[in-house]
Amino acid sequence: MPKPSRDDLLLQYLDRLPYEPYPVQEEALMRYFESDEGVLVCAPTGMGKTLIAEAALYEALSTGRRAYYTTPLIALTEQKFTEVQDAAERWGFSREQVGLVTGNRSVNPRATVLVVVAEILLNRLLHKEAFDFSDVSAVVMDEFHSFAEPERGIVWELSLSLLPKHVRLLLLSATVGNASQFLSWLRTSHGRDLTLAQSKERKVPLTCHWVGEQLLPELLIEMVRGEEQTRKTPALVFCFDRERCWAVGELLRGKDMLNGDQQAQLAEQLDAIDFSQGAGPKLKRILMRGVGIHHAGLLPRYRRVVETLFQQKLLSVCVCTETLAAGINLPARSVVLTTLLKGPRGKKKLIGASSAHQMFGRAGRPQFDREGHVYAVAHEDDVKILRHKQKIEQIPEDTKDPQLMKMRKKLVKKTPTRREGEQYWSEAQFEKLQAAEPGKLESRGELPWRLLAFLLDSFSDVATLRDVVSKRLMSEPQIAQGQKQLTRMLVTLHEQGYVTLTPTPPLPRRYVSAHSLGWYVTLTPTPPLPRSAGGSASTAPEPAATPEPATPATTQDLLAGLQLGGAPTGKPAASTASTSPATGKSAATAPADPIADYQPTTAHATDKLKTLLAFRAVQPVYGAFLLDYLGQVERHERMQILESLLEMPGSVARSVRVPFPQDLPPGEFTRETIDPAIVKSGLATYDEMYPPLPHEQDRPFGEPPQFPIPLAEKMHLLFQSKVRNGGRVRITPVWAAGDLLTFNGEFNAFITARDLTKQEGMIFRHVLRLILLCEEFMPLTPTGMTSEVWQSELKELVGLLTDSCRSIDPACTDEVLARGD
Template structure:
């Protein structure tokens, strides 16, 4: 079939594809395939998770291979692309085509980049649409957008939206989504806003229906053993056990380690597999013990090579249970008979909330394997305290209230004394909430998130006209009121770019009329800071005040961007015609890993930083999870005193602007002096709340927020991971073992990889006051050391991540921040 003869028409293609199916498609699949082959512009398929949407998607793949055209298969997550690559290659070979006809391109990895069928993350497709001179879409027949409900993602949904807006009219689209509440409204919007008319196919029935069960009389370990017992028909395993934190995954996996979950035959196969694998470092020994009992652990804290092992063992049916986080529900194919939820709440201990409906329904949909099961099982377990109460109540109620038996009366009295209770401060969930989750209506699709700064910079680099971007904002799937706010937000972004010197606006913005009212919060902050300064810091600030002109900050010069930035502008009626790039604008396009405005600002500050300051500041912008940051904090100020950047630039500036107190910059207050004295007598006394000195990243962020008040969603989380690791000579295993961080080594590994990529990006935005030797060489040196460390940890994942550095990663491959 791989020999290309006459190009078949769509009817013939449809007939061929149906003949190739290994089994009869069920109704929603058949309807979707017919809609795709007969429609001119494509189809939106909304059906529950587990309804075989991959079979529908592969029709577009077959069409491209059969006709010699090109197509893109997009997913929202890099984690899904590898799996789709393998699946589509297997299908291509089954149809008689060569395996290398299917390739992959992500921001991290490339396989057969010139293949006619490419599996890509959504950002790659958008990048290519924005570069028509480099990527020709004339021969592209179709685009599949899998897991399209990611359109609702607050950070990355904008990528899907812009891609749909930019696709040429001849490219047919196949959007595959879980059920959505406003599917008809969405297709109407697509037609109205982007002239793309898709046929809608909606399905509510699963081929493998779900059975929901509330378990209020079993604790987790006993229940897991129960569903793993019996023959193949009686067992409810393999099972995915979803937890809402990495620590809970480990806790539950440890609990299950002592349970009988697999038979001796499978345990023998596991032993052979695991004994042949190198699991001697980090979390390897602990994970190996757990795996030997038929339990897998799958979350971001597990190294990628261990996650791949868990996936392989689960797919080979050698594991009964895989304990995982909700990320796995996004589409990674681990076929399971049942889903178990030991908890329905997520969030910090004192702020737990019911899991979001959309996320819960994604999780539920992972249950049931079409080729093996007649139904999928979703089990939600009551809190262990409630199970104990239920068990107690069953025993208590079994003794009649009117019994005359002295023995029973005594037993009932003793039971009453031992009645278990719910604990104060503990969070609980109910059966009603479980029912609420699986009976809830599907979420509506709508436009989410702002236009990314980097995209805006890129577009103005191509064309300074503002109206096309304003038109694009006006076509978003929002209410009229939110459209108006989005237009104002665009104006704020334009003015911010102008005030920072990245573009020249025509006409220029006008300063807003001053608002009368009580003193500003900043005024009090400055006064408080002045009172708090003492000693060296007070002298320094007094000197600065003496150097300032008497009327500083009161100029009426509207052309001073910094002053205008602080006073505000008229945004409601402002309609600039052009935003012409300055030489500075190109710097924004190089930064993918972090907010580009903050990234450039950070680079300019780091020009005079000491090596430790540079590492600490860069690490802080990569935002590791708080549960990891807690154990990888920056060294105390007495262990790592402020460096050149802090002492000569940041601290004086923060004091001058009233953005920090002397104590926040490391000055010791009287209360702290007293505290030190009291410690000598074994006592600690605090008259006032402890003031923690600001880290280098926090200092830079405060200044940035002062100068860029309209730039939102920028934050730092001070950590000392790379800095500490380098002090261990790059010995990752020694570092995580000494620090007892084995359970989060996957997070730390990924942090190192992200640091390498950030260093590469920052090398492309050198500050004016540096040279190659003073800027790029130190960054390259750190990157080389980290690369060697990462290759020693997981060479395959490291090479995949870094293989594209310098090629496609130099383009607009990522829009905004990733949520991996």
């Protein structure tokens, strides 16, 4: 039986649609089936891009050829997997013809349609000897605006360059400001001639409102009134920090935000849920008023409750952070912005246009609303000032009535003013956001270490790597800088034994510095050490050789859930001045760059490169560096180092600060080896590493206490001093999971005792990520330990932490650990 033509497939697919497609959907479908190379689809949120994507998958299932559906996130990939299986069943195919591969989870991996994270596709393209693409008809790249993200975009770039020419592309993106320029670059740099289907029109139009005369609670009370068709709720109320979400929720708790029998239905559902622990009692009281709270500080099980109630229209308002706009789809009639500024106190800036448009796009539900509404509320000070001025204006300035004249003067005298140091926003800024062009598709960020390691594992020709950098969608100066960074990264890998470069790079120059001037570098000759607390000088031993860890069973599909580590930024260490995060001292080095004119031609991977490939959540060069120390420090110190590798917001990190050494004493290896090495390198003094307790410090009134330098930061400082051009590493020294274990893993007891109720979701997520990090380190044996002892210790730790998380939210625990994100 002959295979159906593209025209036939298009007609068949259109016949199976439950409703008439929107104009942009119809245009995209027609262009895709007409095109030999593919289509870039740019349309606002809510315009049904999934319907377009599924056409490529329908074609693959109908013709027996294969197709990939890729997304940048594991959670989104899992969601799309279920949706595509449902669609396949609806079309009359088997659900087993749709598979999932995320690296940590694999379902039907040989299926006709594979739903995968973007890194899986790239990994398979880098290993074409193991994965055949000759029978692949199409690749769908969903959420393609991720191309502009510094850490994820490079994965899309490389995939576009490596895909065989016969594979048709379907790139699905939110509206972008340079679609034509992007297609021109794609044509010139990668020889792919895609067509464009673009629309800026929304199915549900938006109306924007500046609210300058009402306070937020007053506006929301007004929005909830009226008949079903006229009221402006359900509404998403966006705040930009978790504390503000709670504050707004408390403001609304005493207001009537319900209609009809909402409260009775809410009471019935909420009474069936256990809200007895942590933030539960507080959240339940707010939910009973028809108001939801949704942010990362809530436990996942509470967030799921809020999502369900909102989708059932039992909540009039959901107060949330902007992460909701980029995550789960909670349909709303209106969106309310409580501020237009974001950032630390005193340094707030206008929110980005892309973020604003993403939040705007949540307003207006195609299946329910004829119009969506976006409200921006003025600062409460400005509202009060405006109201006061209106009171003054009610009394004529030229009145002759003595009483009115006296009253007017009194009002004028009491006119409120803006507060000094407070930042405000305006209607003009709101209008600017509305008119702003959407973000552009462009290359951002550097080549990540892990990705470079995977490339070097596939080929040794440096010219191929340079070709990757030269084809990026960047300016010429940025590309030139990228080429220099590539050279520095290769030299670093050579110096650390991960590759062998040809020709051999020049030796680094000897650096000269003076500790008295506050510089820290490699000192030649080595100066005498300052006296330690015990009165004796010490010398730091030579670092142990990096071990060759057990190699994972397979390197295929290990890129799932990748959090790509940063690459070196700026100029090389040999020509920079920087500041020590521990001491605040300026670090200066010789101005010459010994590799400025060096050009390697080949980079042959050594067996040691496999160590870098094992890391996913950690900057791999730093992760490998830590293996020299993790086996020699005390158990509680290993916990500190591992916890520091997981990012945590500063507002939470301050509440789980690493204790002073008097309460959490350093181990022998730290005292006898790491501390002397820190001092010898001029990175910090003993007094800076071990200051007195806060109440013993002699400091001016109001000045914050000096805190010890945590072990994790010491390791970071050593890495910077020992690994030339080692790249950016983000660490957050905290003592959260370690402290949790002092409570025998009893999560609620720990949260309550440490006053972390409002941040329990962040702590829960931190502990889950630590479990995954332990599993990442498990196959790698550090210096000073046997693999059996190392794995036994990590398995014990994983078991304790898993039990703790399951006691709070078993469903989320199992789901996250299965996904590996």
